[in-house]
Amino acid sequence: MAQVIRSIQKALETIELLAQAENGLSLSDLAARTGYPISTVHRLLASMFEHGYVEQDPQTKRYYLGLKILALQAQGIRRRHFGRFAFPHLNRLRQHVNETINLGVLSGQDVVYLETFVPNSSMSFYAPPGTRMPSYCTAMGKVLLAHLPPETQDALLSSLELKPFTPHTITSLPALRTELAEIAQRGYAVDNEEYAAGVRCISAPVRDHDSTVVAGVSVTVLAEQLPTERIKPTAALLTQACLDISQALGYQGDS
Template sequence: MERTGDVQSVSRALDLLTRLGSSEEGQRLSELARAAGLAVSTVHRLLTTMQQAGFVHFDPARSEWHVGREAFAVGAAYVQRRDFVAPAMVFLRRLRDESRETANLGILEDGQLVTLAQVESREITRAISPPGGRVAATCSAMGKALLATWTDEQIAMFCKQNGFRKLTPNSHRTLASLMADIRTIRKRGFAIDDEEHVAGLRCVAAVASSPQGDAICALSVSGLANRLSAARASPVAGRVVVAAREFAQKIGPR
């Protein structure tokens, strides 16, 4: 534990919640305690407290703990606040059907790209960045597309503060290389993540802007690089650009 002004029990409880949320299966008490490095009695007390509040749920039959109803209800508020998510779904679905790949919607929050919604490919794939997931903006097609709407000074400032995450050999690692990419993005109207986030994964993205010109969010299509080849990327990008423009028109005049 660091010497922060944090409330220990709350940090621990949220850590448990996150662990429950990131594993598909339910978790047993003792596993959880071992994984979190806490005493079983402590974990038990924290879990039952969260159970009272409905944030976790205990399945007595299997004696497993799950994420609870209230966590879902609270989390839903995060998306409901962004009233563009619901109307975007139809465009994401169309992109998925046109490309047979996974379609995503994301925004920048605190310099990271957060995936807000996703319509998964029907082919076999696990979601790399599930809803709620986040990535360094410079390693993401949606992130770069949104950054490209900023001024050069803002981008430079941002990079100075956040640096560059080198998630793969292809990730940008200098401001110069990023800015060259940004200029291309501005010129052609869409961004490409060419295995810059995860090796083997390619992604094309375009932003949807309000009539006033403010970027609202980004739409993207992502897929395995050998399926979403460099050759296929361009036509798919065209689809993404069109979808983003139509979506922007739909939500523009409200």
């Protein structure tokens, strides 16, 4: 029994280290930080990978928290105080715009959906909680990147491979930096069919009591239903909903 407990402790230490590492950790990094032999850490990671608790980037070989952890996190958030503050505003926003509303956070290089509110319309884009998408070509990902501390943002952007998903995907790092600066100034981000052809998104940040951006909310719309002239009015409703949530969390700005 003592051996089982030690194994659990080692696994939990590994998970906690990965949770703190925005850019993931390599096998040698984890071994150095835990003080465990590389062979021990490798066995732990292999077991957690098999069950979905960690993921490995096939190119960098760095490890990240897996979708299983993020799905559990999503369930926890739905049941705890953040949900109590956020969900009435998100549901009201869905009723106003009659489009899909997503709540998500940044995890490593990706954005992860924690909750999705779907409209009554049958023509909508749906990604279930736990869905992971690239940050650089999604509205929610870009709005979260735009509000990272400068050093953190630089490190993350430098590690990105800007793979094109559609002809509209931003694949130039200078262009992405310019886009993020504009988003930070404007207050919301737009994904103009950059990740999925035929789908447009608008996203705005949610802040906590000390003004830190802790999440993003997005409106996902079929491109044909979101012409250019509809973007600003929709963004206004979205940013107001995010401000309402932020103020419920103790944020005192923009009043």
